[in-house]
Amino acid sequence: xxxxxxxxxxxxxxxxxxxxxxxxxxxxxxxxxxxxxxxxxxxxxxxxxxxxxxxxxxxxxxxxxxxxxxxxxxxxxxxxxxxxxxxxxxx
Numbered sequence: 001x002x003x004x005x006x007x008x009x010x011x012x013x014x015x016x017x018x019x020x021x022x023x024x025x026x027x028x029x030x031x032x033x034x035x036x037x038x039x040x041x042x043x044x045x046x047x048x049x050x051x052x053x054x055x056x057x058x059x060x061x062x063x064x065x066x067x068x069x070x071x072x073x074x075x076x077x078x079x080x081x082x083x084x085x086x087x088x089x090x091x
Contacts, residue, residue: 011048011055012062022049022062029065 014022026049030042042065045058054062 011053012059013053014049019049019052025069026062026065029069 023046026042026046030039030046033039033042041058041061045054045061045065048054048058
């Protein structure tokens with residue numbers, strides 16, 4: 001099975017849509033952290049996202065952020081609010 005996501009030992013190459021979402025979500029997540037080391041790790045992850053590729057050493061941080069976001073539904077709620085709603089057709 002082949003996907004649009006390119007993952008190699010060199011890291012993860014982001015598609016433009018993935019990059020656009022993560023450009024908002026990684027810094028937002030970093031701002032919620034209290035630990036300076038964690039904030040620094042996510043600042044480096046944000047820079048990698050800007051470059052369009054996440055190196056292997058930052059993949060665990062990305063996975064953790066995405067897992068927490070999915071568990072709290074924070075990410076989907078934020079992006080659902082930004083997506084225009086589908087117009088309804090009166091019956």
